[in-house]
Amino acid sequence: MWDYSEKVMDHYRNPRNVGKIDNADAIGEAGSLACGDSLKIYLKIENGIVTDAKFQTFGCGSAVASSSILTEMIIGKTVEEVKKITNKDIADQLGGLPPEKMHCSVMGYEALEDALGNYDNLTDLDELRNEKTAEKIVCTCFNVTENMIWDAIKQNGLRTVEDITNYTKAGGACGKCKGLIQDIIDTYYKKEESEAQKSTLSPAQKILKINNIIETQISPELRKDGGDITLVDIDGNKVLVKLRGKCSGCKNSHLTLKAFVESTLRETVDKNIDVIEVA
Amino acid sequence: MSLIYLDNNATTKVAPEVLEAMMPYFKEEYANPSSIYEFAKNSNHAVRDARGVIKDFINAGNEKEIIFTSCGSESANTAIQGVLNMNKNKRHIITTKVEHPCVLNLYQTLEKQGYKVDYIGVNSNGELDLAQLEEAINYDTALVSVMYANNETGVIFPIEKISEIIKSKNKETKFFVDAVQVAGKIPIDVQAAGIDLLGISGHKFHAPKGVGALYVNSKTLITPLIIGGHQERGKRAGTENVPYIVGMAKAAELASDSLKYELSEVKRLRDKLESGILKKVFNARVNTAISNRVPNTTNIGFEYIEGELILLHLSDLGICASSGSACTSGSLEPSHVLRAMNVPFTAIHGSIRWSLSRYTTEKEIDYVLDVLPGIINKITALSPYQDELENLKKLRS
Ligand SMILES: Cc1ncc(COP(=O)(O)O)c(C=O)c1O
Numbered sequence: 001m002w003d004y005s006e007k008v009m010d011h012y013r014n015p016r017n018v019g020k021i022d023n024a025d026a027i028g029e030a031g032s033l034a035c036g037d038s039l040k041i042y043l044k045i046e047n048g049i050v051t052d053a054k055f056q057t058f059g060c061g062s063a064v065a066s067s068s069i070l071t072e073m074i075i076g077k078t079v080e081e082v083k084k085i086t087n088k089d090i091a092d093q094l095g096g097l098p099p100e101k102m103h104c105s106v107m108g109y110e111a112l113e114d115a116l117g118n119y120d121n122l123t124d125l126d127e128l129r130n131e132k133t134a135e136k137i138v139c140t141c142f143n144v145t146e147n148m149i150w151d152a153i154k155q156n157g158l159r160t161v162e163d164i165t166n167y168t169k170a171g172g173a174c175g176k177c178k179g180l181i182q183d184i185i186d187t188y189y190k191k192e193e194s195e196a197q198k199s200t201l202s203p204a205q206k207i208l209k210i211n212n213i214i215e216t217q218i219s220p221e222l223r224k225d226g227g228d229i230t231l232v233d234i235d236g237n238k239v240l241v242k243l244r245g246k247c248s249g250c251k252n253s254h255l256t257l258k259a260f261v262e263s264t265l266r267e268t269v270d271k272n273i274d275v276i277e278v279a
Numbered sequence: 280m281s282l283i284y285l286d287n288n289a290t291t292k293v294a295p296e297v298l299e300a301m302m303p304y305f306k307e308e309y310a311n312p313s314s315i316y317e318f319a320k321n322s323n324h325a326v327r328d329a330r331g332v333i334k335d336f337i338n339a340g341n342e343k344e345i346i347f348t349s350c351g352s353e354s355a356n357t358a359i360q361g362v363l364n365m366n367k368n369k370r371h372i373i374t375t376k377v378e379h380p381c382v383l384n385l386y387q388t389l390e391k392q393g394y395k396v397d398y399i400g401v402n403s404n405g406e407l408d409l410a411q412l413e414e415a416i417n418y419d420t421a422l423v424s425v426m427y428a429n430n431e432t433g434v435i436f437p438i439e440k441i442s443e444i445i446k447s448k449n450k451e452t453k454f455f456v457d458a459v460q461v462a463g464k465i466p467i468d469v470q471a472a473g474i475d476l477l478g479i480s481g482h483k484f485h486a487p488k489g490v491g492a493l494y495v496n497s498k499t500l501i502t503p504l505i506i507g508g509h510q511e512r513g514k515r516a517g518t519e520n521v522p523y524i525v526g527m528a529k530a531a532e533l534a535s536d537s538l539k540y541e542l543s544e545v546k547r548l549r550d551k552l553e554s555g556i557l558k559k560v561f562n563a564r565v566n567t568a569i570s571n572r573v574p575n576t577t578n579i580g581f582e583y584i585e586g587e588l589i590l591l592h593l594s595d596l597g598i599c600a601s602s603g604s605a606c607t608s609g610s611l612e613p614s615h616v617l618r619a620m621n622v623p624f625t626a627i628h629g630s631i632r633w634s635l636s637r638y639t640t641e642k643e644i645d646y647v648l649d650v651l652p653g654i655i656n657k658i659t660a661l662s663p664y665q666d667e668l669e670n671l672k673k674l675r676s
């Protein structure tokens with residue numbers, strides 16, 4: 001006997017938006033028949049707004065309720081808004097789910113993510129699929145990847161292997177993946193800790209650190225391509241730089257900034273850093 | 280809304296006669312049966328008489344072979360650990376892949392303690408592989424442990440034949456039978472079947488939860504699981520649960536009287552339910568249809584839909600059944616029994632066990648047959664596997 005909320009019961013008794021959209025702009029899937037639950041979600045997107053959503057679910061009461069409420073949550077929202085929805089939002093909208101059933105809300109999130117991924121990459125569907133299969137499977141019993149576990153930890157602040165099992169099913173069958181799951185949890189929180197340390201840098205320490213990273217890590221790389229970079233100013237998390245030599249005026253300079261300089265600084269100093277080019 | 284209870288393999292309602300028989304032992308006759316004074320005579324005799332009833336219920340040779348316990352799980356644990364403790368030189372156990380968790384989990388623990396355990400498989404009808412069983416028995420085999428009938432499928436195992444096989448291979452090997460799912464459904468004769476130890480549980484045949492019995496034949500020695508006083512001839516310490524023991528004995532008497540009814544009427548209603556569902560629901564399949572089943576049980580898989588959702592919709596109409604699906608249990612894996620039978624994964628998550636009792640009426644079965652197709656259609660319409668369902672429909676029509 002599960003203690004389902006009124007909302008959950010309402011949604012599995014009277015599921016909303018059931019079915020298929022024939023000329024859908026995006027389709028997402030999660031789960032599988034063998035694993036015991038699966039979900040297919042269909043989206044109609046016009047001018048960046050989700051104008052219609054439908055679902056088909058093979059699963060228990062909370063799986064149907066999660067899918068049903070998800071379609072209600074996204075219709076009328078912009079794609080950007082929809083991208084921000086997490087499994088926790090789905091569970092919250094339902095008035096909560098029993099811990100062992102949280103994986104149903106995760107399935108909703110995953111199907112949505114899959115749909116939006118497909119929408120963004122309409123031209124590159126095959127590439128996307130390859131990328132997906134290349135993702136590291138942690139739990140072979142339930143086909144759960146490292147990224148799925150990572151997301152579940154991040155969105156829900158999970159701390160134990162049992163939590164992970166409740167949210168993603170990983171570890172719930174043969175159990176041989178439990179060691180790997182523990183490693184992922186450990187890695188996540190180690191990373192979070194070091195990130196927390198980063199953000200406690202004093203402004204002076206931060207300036208020194210940014211300068212140091214630019215000199216030792218970024219500039220040598222740019223010099224290899226015949227360019228260079230100088231630090232102009234630091235204002236909070238805004239890092240103003242000047243690109244020189246071959247880099248300046250190069251039409252890839254924006255990419256260089258974003259993809260390389262900014263990500264290096266975000267990784268090593270503070271994840272909120274913005275790099276801005278000044279003339 | 281009236282209740283339609285079709286989950287009698289999980290537990291049963293207490294028969295009114297049983298409750299009535301128990302009441303005096305809650306009220307006036309509260310004496311400890313071991314006490315010396317006259318006041319204790321009635322409770323003492325009540326336990327003695329109950330032992331006689333249970334002896335007859337399973338056709339044991341002697342009352343001394345009956346031990347009262349607190350449940351089926353305790354009976355199994357006492358039997359298994361008791362036999363192994365008395366045979367410390369033997370380190371091999373044989374059981375089946377489809378035992379109840381109270382037995383399976385114990386064997387997994389024993390494996391960690393160094394025992395070698397062989398798990399005998401079943402075929403797609405849920406029948407035991409006797410050749411594999413015979414093969415497995417060797418000089419080191421302390422115990423063979425086989426349930427009398429499976430709780431999920433109702434399939435009855437050939438206990439007498441298994442006993443013959445065991446005795447022909449190793450006369451010292453003991454035979455424990457978990458008979459929790461057959462007591463009150465088919466006759467039990469421990470002597471004719473050649474059983475050394477046998478466990479039953481009251482709440483599966485209209486006694487209350489929390490009382491059971493273990494038969495240990497006079498040639499078999501066991502150590503007690505619960506150590507303490509001299510009760511149950513040193514085999515199970517603890518002041519006897521007099522009202523519950525009386526209740527279980529009353530339930531055994533009632534069950535013996537209605538065995539004929541079980542085998543004819545309950546079976547007829549079960550068959551009606553089974554064939555009715557198969558006829559009315561195109562994506563239904565019976566997970567085993569063999570005739571050698573307890574008369575009250577059928578297990579039916581609904582393809583491409585999930586069991587918990589079926590149960591929730593049934594529950595909305597007051598109908599209680601249970602499912603082999605993982606989602607109802609909090610575990611994430613579907614039934615180990617259906618997996619051992621290789622039930623196709625299209626049906627395993629949507630499998631429902633229906634278990635009747637002598638209180639089940641024809642009207643109730645008709646009602647279920649009336650409303651179930653609508654529920655299944657509603658859930659099937661949600662399934663992402665519409666193409667597969669369409670093919671199945673063509674195939675079955
Ligand atoms: C086959 C079998 N063995 C043992 C048990 C356990 O009995 P109890 O609940 O009395 O411990 C059950 C009950 O579910 C059962 O079906």
Ligand code: FES
Pocket residue numbers: 138139140141142170171172173174175176177178
């Ligand atoms: S590999 Fe994860 S539970 Fe089996």
